Amino acid sequence: MQEQFERMVLLNPGPVVTSERVRKALLRGDICHREEEFSRILKRVRQMLLEAFVPGHGYTSAIFTSSGTAAMEASIASSIEVGRAVLVINNGVYGERFSRMASIYGHRKFELIYDWRELPDLNEIEKTLKEHQEIQVIALVHHETSTGLINPVREIGEIAKRYGKVFLLDSISGLGGEELNLEECKVDLCVGSANKCIQGLPGLSFVLIKKGEIERLKNIPPRSMYLHIPTLWESQEKNTVPFTPAIPIFYALEVALEELLEEGVEGRIARYKTAAEILRSGCREMGLRFYLPEELLSNTITTLYLPKGFDYQSLHDRLKEKGFVIYAGQERLKGEIFRVANMGALTRRDLESFLDCLSKIVVRPSATSKHIACDLGSHVASPHSDFGMRASECVIQPSALSLPQSAIRNPQTTLRAIILAAGLGKRLMPLTSQKPKCLIEIGGKTLLDRYLESLKECSITDVTFVLGHLKEMILPRLKEAEAQFKIHYIVNKNYTRGSITSLWEARKITLDGHGDVLIMDADVLFHPALLKRLIDSPKKSCFLLEEHFTDTGEEMKLFVKGERVVAISKKNFFDACGATAKTPLVGEGVGFLKLAGEHYPQLKKILDDFIKEGRLDVEYEEALNRLLSYCEVGYERVDDLPWIEIDFEEDIKRAERDILPILER
Numbered sequence: 255m256q257e258q259f260e261r262m263v264l265l266n267p268g269p270v271v272t273s274e275r276v277r278k279a280l281l282r283g284d285i286c287h288r289e290e291e292f293s294r295i296l297k298r299v300r301q302m303l304l305e306a307f308v309p310g311h312g313y314t315s316a317i318f319t320s321s322g323t324a325a326m327e328a329s330i331a332s333s334i335e336v337g338r339a340v341l342v343i344n345n346g347v348y349g350e351r352f353s354r355m356a357s358i359y360g361h362r363k364f365e366l367i368y369d370w371r372e373l374p375d376l377n378e379i380e381k382t383l384k385e386h387q388e389i390q391v392i393a394l395v396h397h398e399t400s401t402g403l404i405n406p407v408r409e410i411g412e413i414a415k416r417y418g419k420v421f422l423l424d425s426i427s428g429l430g431g432e433e434l435n436l437e438e439c440k441v442d443l444c445v446g447s448a449n450k451c452i453q454g455l456p457g458l459s460f461v462l463i464k465k466g467e468i469e470r471l472k473n474i475p476p477r478s479m480y481l482h483i484p485t486l487w488e489s490q491e492k493n494t495v496p497f498t499p500a501i502p503i504f505y506a507l508e509v510a511l512e513e514l515l516e517e518g519v520e521g522r523i524a525r526y527k528t529a530a531e532i533l534r535s536g537c538r539e540m541g542l543r544f545y546l547p548e549e550l551l552s553n554t555i556t557t558l559y560l561p562k563g564f565d566y567q568s569l570h571d572r573l574k575e576k577g578f579v580i581y582a583g584q585e586r587l588k589g590e591i592f593r594v595a596n597m598g599a600l601t602r603r604d605l606e607s608f609l610d611c612l613s614k615i616v617v618r619p620s621a622t623s624k625h626i627a628c629d630l631g632s633h634v635a636s637p638h639s640d641f642g643m644r645a646s647e648c649v650i651q652p653s654a655l656s657l658p659q660s661a662i663r664n665p666q667t668t669l670r671a672i673i674l675a676a677g678l679g680k681r682l683m684p685l686t687s688q689k690p691k692c693l694i695e696i697g698g699k700t701l702l703d704r705y706l707e708s709l710k711e712c713s714i715t716d717v718t719f720v721l722g723h724l725k726e727m728i729l730p731r732l733k734e735a736e737a738q739f740k741i742h743y744i745v746n747k748n749y750t751r752g753s754i755t756s757l758w759e760a761r762k763i764t765l766d767g768h769g770d771v772l773i774m775d776a777d778v779l780f781h782p783a784l785l786k787r788l789i790d791s792p793k794k795s796c797f798l799l800e801e802h803f804t805d806t807g808e809e810m811k812l813f814v815k816g817e818r819v820v821a822i823s824k825k826n827f828f829d830a831c832g833a834t835a836k837t838p839l840v841g842e843g844v845g846f847l848k849l850a851g852e853h854y855p856q857l858k859k860i861l862d863d864f865i866k867e868g869r870l871d872v873e874y875e876e877a878l879n880r881l882l883s884y885c886e887v888g889y890e891r892v893d894d895l896p897w898i899e900i901d902f903e904e905d906i907k908r909a910e911r912d913i914l915p916i917l918e919r
């Protein structure tokens with residue numbers, strides 16, 4: 255006897271709760287997809303898709319037997335001409351997915367990466383299009399299901415049109431849930447799937463294609479057999495399919511589309527909007543905190559921080575016991591947030607019972623005293639303890655939650671250092687034509703020796719050196735140090751180019767995914783306390799910042815908003831990141847970065863992109879600058895500690911005159 259499943263209230267973003275009519279449609283009987291019965295269904299489903307989402311006559315469709323990702327992939331595989339490029343706009347998991355697909359297919363790729371809470375910068379998009387005419391396709395996600403953020407489809411479509419680009423939109427979780435006029439938004443290819451707001455069953459996805467566009471696609475040599483839009487489209491135009499389709503899922507999609515048209519797409523959107531409002535006001539009352547600013551929120555996903563003291567699994571399990579399925583955060587949001595989706599055939603009662611259940615778990619009604627209610631700090635977490643907080647009295651402090659769980663460095667996590675010592679030291683010629691910068695002596699001791707001492711003092715023993723210019727002079731000293739350190743050597747053959755080549759070579763130091771890394775320029779004279787401050791900082795990824803400095807244009811400046819470094823550049827803030835908002839705090843960066851292991855893969859990817867784009871002559875800070883829009887990097891101030899970067903002869907004098915006496919005090 256097979257297991258039967260009771261009705262679960264699915265609050266995950268697809269597959270969703272379906273109507274009984276949709277589920278029953280599965281059992282319409284066995285048919286052959288080469289017969290007219292199937293042709294009729296195929297034709298009807300394609301007609302209804304257009305009727306629901308593009309009522310005019312300007313679009314056509316291709317349906318894939320696959321989940322939504324395959325239709326995304328088919329679009330990436332089918333739409334970019336040989337030698338042309340794609341611009342991916344990435345502010346979430348699905349933007350990232352487009353980007354990975356483009357890499358897998360070996361397309362030339364440009365990518366604008368933003369924080370997951372941030373809308374793409376339209377000026378930056380335009381600038382990128384202007385600078386890189388080889389871009390042919392712009393890929394955007396309409397509704398980032400990873401967070402619930404709605405991207406500005408209309409504005410980006412407008413830009414795409416203005417620059418004559420093909421606009422590819424993943425609206426898998428948008429179609430049926432958000433207002434979207436494909437024609438007005440100038441969308442050429444729009445990806446959808448059966449099992450989200452359309453309320454069908456999983457197994458079918460589709461692309462809505464602007465009619466003129468299909469002719470262009472036909473002229474591009476196929477890169478995939480199955481995931482090729484023109485192949486699917488040509489046979490579907492003849493009311494047949496090239497490969498075996500998921501026939502019962504077609505039955506269900508036909509009924510789901512009938513229901514959608516009965517309700518009306520506008521009616522569906524309105525129903526979802528109301529559902530989201532019910533959920534959100536309930537969550538607000540419980541004092542739960544939203545991940546996104548409300549103006550960015552979609553009609554169907556609410557992303558909430560996990561209440562303090564709760565891990566996702568225990569919250570999930572307790573809700574599931576009561577028949578509700580919530581959804582975890584993906585990637586960097588894992589363990590930090592949970593998601594509640596309101597797609598699907600949910601009733602008001604479903605939502606109200608869910609809220610009731612959730613509030614019983616996260617709010618303890620008896621905790622009426624302010625004293626108890628707000629004593630979050632000492633609250634001991636256990637999966638069964640109630641959450642010591644009362645809704646209206648105690649809203650969780652943002653600072654308490656934004657601190658990572660690993661705020662106190664776990665002594666078990668490894669910290670490795672990467673020391674960049676390959677460069678020519680051009681500004682110190684002719685001195686540096688005799689010896690590399692790190693062998694310059696200050697107060698009778700080389701910078702290199704001082705680095706090794708400081709690392710030792712901070713108990714860092716795993717050190718990677720990137721060497722290039724006059725490496726044979728450095729090697730003997732490092733061989734001696736092997737008694738005390740585990741040293742890895744990386745040679746940067748391109749050391750005469752920009753410093754980005756050194757950091758790119760260092761990417762080969764594969765981390766176990768948990769270990770953090772210190773990235774250090776090899777030309778700073780500093781007190782070991784400065785390195786300690788960086789290491790001990792509760793910020794997972796962190797720079798060091800000196801507020802008092804003279805800006806000659808040579809200093810690497812950090813631009814800070816709140817707790818976060820938002821840009822790093824020698825330029826002013828406007829040029830560095832095109833911001834027009836109030837100028838953030840500026841300081842000089844020390845040239846050391848502590849990077850959390852979880853951020854390292856992103857850096858690697860950015861470095862790869864720079865190298866692929868042939869940008870070998872830039873400083874690695876440009877890559878870090880791009881990283882900042884993606885990863886949260888904090889800073890520690892070092893105004894009270896002595897340090898100096900040795901760039902010019904004058905710096906050596908200043909080091910000996912001003913810094914050394916304090917260091918040796």
Ligand SMILES: *Cc1c(COP(=O)(O)O)cnc(C)c1O
Pocket residue numbers: 267268321322323324326348395397398399424425426427447
């Ligand atoms: C669900 C979803 C997808 C596809 O995921 P599958 O697991 O392949 O169905 C793609 N993009 C977005 C925005 C989605 O929400």
